[in-house]
Amino acid sequence: MKLVYTNGSGILVAQVRGNLEMAGIECVIRNEYASGAVGELAPIDAWPEVWILRDRDLERAQQVVRQLQTDDGEADWQCRQCGNDCPSAFDYCWHCASDRYGSIAPQS
Numbered sequence: 524m525k526l527v528y529t530n531g532s533g534i535l536v537a538q539v540r541g542n543l544e545m546a547g548i549e550c551v552i553r554n555e556y557a558s559g560a561v562g563e564l565a566p567i568d569a570w571p572e573v574w575i576l577r578d579r580d581l582e583r584a585q586q587v588v589r590q591l592q593t594d595d596g597e598a599d600w601q602c603r604q605c606g607n608d609c610p611s612a613f614d615y616c617w618h619c620a621s622d623r624y625g626s627i628a629p630q631s
């Protein structure tokens with residue numbers, strides 16, 4: 524068993540578990556009902572925790588968690604030049620190097 528994620532928000536913890544299960548990684552939640560009443564800040568050791576059952580899934584589980592944390596909710600964008608789907612974190616298409624507004628980067 525390895526701890527891969529903990530957060531004061533049960534919603535985020537449930538989302539992490541859902542994504543792990545989608546990735547085929549078996550996991551359990553601990554402290555699920557330990558947090559305090561709404562509006563009351565739970566001490567960090569009472570936060571719900573996501574544990575994976577198989578240690579060998581650790582690396583993949585961490586990837587899933589990282590992916591969720593870097594997902595700022597901004598949708599991917601489609602390149603107007605080549606139609607490639609680009610992650611929201613990038614301002615330029617990695618395929619044809621035009622920017623997300625459709626202008627082509629100057630060729631040198």
Ligand SMILES: [Zn+2]
Nearest residue numbers: 602605616619
């Ligand atoms: Zn492109």
